[in-house]
Amino acid sequence: MSGPEPFARVALIGLGLINSSLARVLRQKTPATEIVGCARSQATLDTSASLGFVDRVTLDAAEAVAGCDLVVLGSPVGTFAGLAAQIGPHLAPGAILTDVGSVKGAVFRALAPHVPAGVHLIPGHPVAGTEHSGPEAGFAEMFEGRWCILTPPQDADPEAVERIAALWRMAGMTVELMDAEHHDAVLAITSHLPHLIAYNIVGTVTDLEEETRQEVFKYAAAGFRDFTRIAASDPVMWRDIFLNNRGAVLEMLGRFTEDLTALQRAIRRGDGAYLEALFTRTRAIRRGVIDARQA
Amino acid sequence: MSGPEPFARVALIGLGLINSSLARVLRQKTPATEIVGCARSQATLDTSASLGFVDRVTLDAAEAVAGCDLVVLGSPVGTFAGLAAQIGPHLAPGAILTDVGSVKGAVFRALAPHVPAGVHLIPGHPVAGTEHSGPEAGFAEMFEGRWCILTPPQDADPEAVERIAALWRMAGMTVELMDAEHHDAVLAITSHLPHLIAYNIVGTVTDLEEETRQEVFKYAAAGFRDFTRIAASDPVMWRDIFLNNRGAVLEMLGRFTEDLTALQRAIRRGDGAYLEALFTRTRAIRRGVIDARQA
Numbered sequence: 346m347s348g349p350e351p352f353a354r355v356a357l358i359g360l361g362l363i364n365s366s367l368a369r370v371l372r373q374k375t376p377a378t379e380i381v382g383c384a385r386s387q388a389t390l391d392t393s394a395s396l397g398f399v400d401r402v403t404l405d406a407a408e409a410v411a412g413c414d415l416v417v418l419g420s421p422v423g424t425f426a427g428l429a430a431q432i433g434p435h436l437a438p439g440a441i442l443t444d445v446g447s448v449k450g451a452v453f454r455a456l457a458p459h460v461p462a463g464v465h466l467i468p469g470h471p472v473a474g475t476e477h478s479g480p481e482a483g484f485a486e487m488f489e490g491r492w493c494i495l496t497p498p499q500d501a502d503p504e505a506v507e508r509i510a511a512l513w514r515m516a517g518m519t520v521e522l523m524d525a526e527h528h529d530a531v532l533a534i535t536s537h538l539p540h541l542i543a544y545n546i547v548g549t550v551t552d553l554e555e556e557t558r559q560e561v562f563k564y565a566a567a568g569f570r571d572f573t574r575i576a577a578s579d580p581v582m583w584r585d586i587f588l589n590n591r592g593a594v595l596e597m598l599g600r601f602t603e604d605l606t607a608l609q610r611a612i613r614r615g616d617g618a619y620l621e622a623l624f625t626r627t628r629a630i631r632r633g634v635i636d637a638r639q640a
Numbered sequence: 641m642s643g644p645e646p647f648a649r650v651a652l653i654g655l656g657l658i659n660s661s662l663a664r665v666l667r668q669k670t671p672a673t674e675i676v677g678c679a680r681s682q683a684t685l686d687t688s689a690s691l692g693f694v695d696r697v698t699l700d701a702a703e704a705v706a707g708c709d710l711v712v713l714g715s716p717v718g719t720f721a722g723l724a725a726q727i728g729p730h731l732a733p734g735a736i737l738t739d740v741g742s743v744k745g746a747v748f749r750a751l752a753p754h755v756p757a758g759v760h761l762i763p764g765h766p767v768a769g770t771e772h773s774g775p776e777a778g779f780a781e782m783f784e785g786r787w788c789i790l791t792p793p794q795d796a797d798p799e800a801v802e803r804i805a806a807l808w809r810m811a812g813m814t815v816e817l818m819d820a821e822h823h824d825a826v827l828a829i830t831s832h833l834p835h836l837i838a839y840n841i842v843g844t845v846t847d848l849e850e851e852t853r854q855e856v857f858k859y860a861a862a863g864f865r866d867f868t869r870i871a872a873s874d875p876v877m878w879r880d881i882f883l884n885n886r887g888a889v890l891e892m893l894g895r896f897t898e899d900l901t902a903l904q905r906a907i908r909r910g911d912g913a914y915l916e917a918l919f920t921r922t923r924a925i926r927r928g929v930i931d932a933r934q935a
Contacts, residue, residue: 423912447862472859472861472862473861474862476926491861492858492859492861494859530852531852531855531856531859532859532862534845534848534852534856534864535855535856535859535860535862535863535864536859536862536863536864537863538841538844539841539862539863539864539866539867540863541903541907542837542841542867542900543863543866543922544903544918544919544922545896545899545900545903546833546834546837546896547922547925548899548903548918548921548922549892549895549896549899550829550925551921551922551924551925552895552899553829557825557826557829558928560826560830561826561829561830562928562929562931562932563787563932564767564787564789564826564827564830564831565830565929565932566767566768566786566787567742567767567769567827567830567831567834568830568831568832568834568835568838568870569829569830569831569834569929570929571834571838571866571867571869571870572834572837572866573922573925573926573929574866574926575863575866576919576922576923576925576926577922577923577925577926578919578923580915580916580919580920580923581916583915583919584912584915584916584919585912587907587915588907588910588912588915591907591908591910594907595904595907595908597844598900598904598907600844600847601840601841601844602897602900602904604840604843604844604847605837605840605893605897608836608839608840608843609890609893609897612836612882612883612886612889612890612893613886613890615883615886617718617879617880617883620875620878620879620882620883621875621876621879623839623843624839624871624873624875624878624879625875626843626846627838627839627842627843627846627868627871627872628871628872628873628875629846630842630845630846630868630871630872631771631868631869631871631872633853633857634857634860634864634865634868636857637854637857637858637860
């Protein structure tokens with residue numbers, strides 16, 4: 346397992362689920378790495394410091410990145426353009442700037458203009474997580490057995506790409522390279538649309554009158570509860586994902602709605618053959634997910 | 641735990657997930673109860689016999705119910721009217737006829753005309769299950785900590801109701817009485833609509849071209865996989881649920897679609913405040929499910 350040299354000093358901007366999990370990995374695997382934590386609230390910094398996965402904390406992103414050979418943006422992607430403008434002038438020559446955001450086209454467009462020559466921009470997306478958020482929610486094992494997608498620009502330095510790939514492999518992930526647009530299309534299907542639908546169905550239920558709502562909780566095990574878990578994910582993070590992958594999400598939502606209309610029509614008309622054929626096809630898909638060891 | 645007398649002879653019509661789990665409960669808790677298994681296929685009967693949770697098996701439902709003090713219908717609800725016509729004349733005086741179907745209004749309408757005087761019709765719905773089906777999938781613990789809803793007609797014999805309630809309590813469930821229409825409305829929200837949406841989103845994905853589909857499996861952990869589990873449920877059972885709770889399902893689907901249209905509009909217009917407010921509300925709902933111990 347002798348890979349590239351470990352990073353000497355890493356700035357983690359945003360100390361939520363992903364970055365705090367990454368910090369725990371670094372603590373375990375490369376204990377010599379100095380970890381600088383940066384967040385917008387003092388409370389988050391205090392929690393992170395007391396959990397012991399950062400060496401230094403600061404509210405000032407520009408200060409955080411000074412002298413770092415790696416900077417990882419882990420805040421909601423809507424903050425990236427502002428952050429990049431702030432930290433750009435302070436990034437050390439030869440440093441790598443990466444992120445853990447769930448959209449990649451918009452991230453590149455937000456960051457690239459602010460990255461000085463000699464700094465390597467290697468956007469990334471570790472596809473892992475839970476419905477919990479914040480520095481307390483992180484754990485080192487979260488990445489194990491999952492996929493990490495990197496979307497380096499075409500002219501990216503191969504050595505810088507390999508260092509980021511090695512970082513995520515160290516965390517237990519399998520790394521794939523992809524162009525940003527393809528990433529956004531695939532994640533719109535596998536992640537963004539499912540979250541959108543879960544948020545929507547849970548929202549529909551919250552609008553029901555109070556009495557029914559209590560019964561909804563009681564009988565949630567009949568199906569509804571699976572949606573409540575997804576729909577408990579971080580609201581600001583997800584707001585930014587939808588706003589920053591609008592095209593692909595609306596495209597997938599359009600297909601979903603067409604299919605739903607056809608299904609509604611089949612139910613209204615009592616077309617049992619249509620329903621059974623669909624449900625038989627979808628059952629086979631579960632097999633595919635299990636075979637891909639992602640169940 | 642001294643409840644009503646155990647049943648002497650029970651006919652289980654349909655030997656899928658629920659009835660085969662109930663059989664296992666009966667084996668454990670009232671081993672003197674004779675269990676007669678009935679299914680449409682010899683293969684299911686053979687499997688059930690070899691698993692040892694039935695004393696006798698038969699393909700003939702009329703033969704199965706003869707001399708039984710309890711008959712439990714556990715096949716897809718679309719089969720109930722035909723089964724009732726077949727078994728009605730053979731039901732023993734004083735016997736209880738119940739079922740485990742996920743809709744209750746249509747079930748009562750299908751069964752009631754065929755139930756002779758002196759036989760107690762007590763429809764029921766143990767709200768428990770997994771995405772697996774068939775006699776191999778059952779297990780005695782499946783009902784523990786879950787709710788069972790009984791929807792006895794207004795003139796039902798209280799003693800018969802209590803015997804069915806005691807049966808499900810013996811399996812570890814908490815029993816609630818409800819009228820059939822209310823059951824169907826509540827389950828349309830908590831179960832039928834979530835399944836419909838899951839089937840639909842998984843269907844949308846299966847229609848994508850093969851290459852993307854492989855990537856969908858790979859990155860399913862990002863959200864999609866939660867839907868594939870639900871959408872792997874038994875196709876015929878679910879076909880019949882939708883066909884037999886059409887009104888309530890279409891009503892809930894109408895609300896869902898209205899809300900989805902509003903959400904789509906917010907994304908297209910970049911209305912971040914709308915998204916964040918919705919996602920914050922839905923996060924709180926998860927708390928309600930956890931507090932109801934159904935997470």
